[in-house]
Amino acid sequence: xxxxxxxxxxxxxxxxxxxxxxxxxxxxxxxxxxxxxxxxxxxxxxxxxxxxxxxxxxxxxxxxxxxxxxxxxxxxxxxxxxxxxxxxxxxxxxxxxxxxxxxxxxxxxxxxxxxxxxxxxxxxxxxxxxxxxxxxxxxxxxxxxxxxxxxxxxxxxxxxxxxxxxxxxxxxxxxxxxxxxxxxxxxxxxxxxxxxxxxxxxxxxxxxxxxxxxxxxxxxxxxxxxxxxxxxxxxxxxxxxxxxxxxxxxxxxxxxxxxxxxxxxxxxxxxxxxxxxxxxxxxxxxxxxxxxxxxxxxxxxxxxxxxxxxxxxxxxxxxxxxxxxx
Numbered sequence: 001x002x003x004x005x006x007x008x009x010x011x012x013x014x015x016x017x018x019x020x021x022x023x024x025x026x027x028x029x030x031x032x033x034x035x036x037x038x039x040x041x042x043x044x045x046x047x048x049x050x051x052x053x054x055x056x057x058x059x060x061x062x063x064x065x066x067x068x069x070x071x072x073x074x075x076x077x078x079x080x081x082x083x084x085x086x087x088x089x090x091x092x093x094x095x096x097x098x099x100x101x102x103x104x105x106x107x108x109x110x111x112x113x114x115x116x117x118x119x120x121x122x123x124x125x126x127x128x129x130x131x132x133x134x135x136x137x138x139x140x141x142x143x144x145x146x147x148x149x150x151x152x153x154x155x156x157x158x159x160x161x162x163x164x165x166x167x168x169x170x171x172x173x174x175x176x177x178x179x180x181x182x183x184x185x186x187x188x189x190x191x192x193x194x195x196x197x198x199x200x201x202x203x204x205x206x207x208x209x210x211x212x213x214x215x216x217x218x219x220x221x222x223x224x225x226x227x228x229x230x231x232x233x234x235x236x237x238x239x240x241x242x243x244x245x246x247x248x249x250x251x252x253x254x255x256x257x258x259x260x261x262x263x264x265x266x267x268x269x270x271x272x273x274x275x276x277x278x279x280x281x282x283x284x285x286x287x288x289x290x291x292x293x294x295x296x297x298x299x300x301x302x303x304x305x306x307x308x309x310x311x312x313x314x315x316x317x318x319x320x321x322x323x324x325x326x
Contacts, residue, residue: 003063004113005032005164006095010073010081011103012039013253014047015054016281020255021103022064023269023276028107028246033063035089037081040070048281057276065089071183076133078160079193080183086174090167098170100163100193105218105249106263108236112217112246119214121165123198124158131157136190143196146180156202160193161249162218165201169211173200217246233259261286 007025011018018036025034049057058064067088071080082100089095097116116122128134137155138144147153165173177196205211219239236259239245251259264270265286274283 001094003031003033003093003095004117005029005097005099006089006093007032007034007099007101008037008082008085008089009034009101009103009105010037010039010078010085012041012073013103014255015049015051016047016277017253017255018054018103019049019057019276020260020264020273021106022058022061023273024106024260024263024267025101026061026063027267027269028110029112031113033065033089033093033095035065035067035085037067037073037085038070039073049277053280060276065092074189076191077183077189078191079177079181079196082193083174083177086170090171095167097164097166099165099217100160100197101218101247102161102249104251104253105161105247106251106259107247107267108240108263109246109267115244115246116164116214116217118212119164120211121163121169121201121204122214122216123156123163123201124216125156125198125202125213126158128155128157128195133157133190133194136188137195139188140190140192142180142182142186143192146176150203152203152206154199154203154206155195156198157194158198159216159218159220160191160197161220162216162247163197164214164217165197169201169204172204173197176200176203215244217244218249219245219247220249233262236262255281256284258286 007029009021022034025032047054055066058066065088067085069084069088071084073081086098097113128137131137144153147155173196177200181192181196201211201213205213219235219242236248239248248259251257254260261284264273264283270283270285277283
């Protein structure tokens with residue numbers, strides 16, 4: 001069997017939340033498999049679910065794999081988890097696309113495969129001048145020297161989540177990275193997964209003009225990390241209208257977060273999740289209440305002096321005045 005999509009996800013949170021993510025992914029992407037990398041320092045994360053019970057549940061769900069190898073991971077130090085996942089899973093199953101996801105990411109609708117199947121890979125090709133980690137990138141001697149050795153100093157960055165690559169394309173990228181990168185010897189951590197994958201995809205596109213590069217499929221709501229869940233839910237409703245976005249990050253790592261509750265109820269996997277986690281933890285239904293956005297705006301304005309400008313920065317229209325239903 002050849003899967004259309006393979007999702008690579010590093011995890012370090014409560015395992016019941018991971019079950020919620022699995023059902024979300026599988027419901028929106030039926031012909032897919034998932035490979036997880038469990039962090040080295042994982043200590044059950046106050047989970048209601050033991051690791052042994054988690055393994056039993058994912059075996060029952062099917063098409064879900066837990067990488068037996070755990071490498072060091074941390075803040076801005078993730079790329080090796082995806083590379084290890086690829087190395088492990090390519091020997092286990094066949095798949096068309098290798099997709100990068102985060103553990104605090106949720107799909108908001110179906111249709112991803114149909115949207116990306118005309119592309120060889122997906123990653124923004126944004127320049128690195130002025131990038132937050134530009135200095136660390138310039139001091140990444142192994143990477144810079146390797147680019148010099150192949151005679152191509154092309155460098156770009158992208159949001160890591162939502163990148164996707166045809167299997168043969170990622171095989172090329174992984175081999176290029178293995179030529180110079182050893183995570184056990186690096187001195188400075190920075191988000192290499194935002195640079196290495198996108199850069200080598202771009203270089204491949206320069207070599208072969210038939211390579212077609214598309215956008216990432218994930219909307220990373222970094223601007224709204226500290227806003228209320230209802231605000232993030234509003235973004236879900238807005239992003240459903242966009243044809244290029246299929247998942248959203250960041251979603252609170254709480255199984256009864258309002259976004260998670262809304263998605264499992266409206267997308268249709270609530271009952272399955274309740275059955276799988278019966279006796280382990282409670283699964284709340286989404287409460288469809290009316291939200292007065294103007295009252296919320298008054299509360300948030302001390303932090304964001306002009307909330308409308310925030311909506312403008314993330315490319316969404318501000319909500320209409322008055323009460324709306326979520």
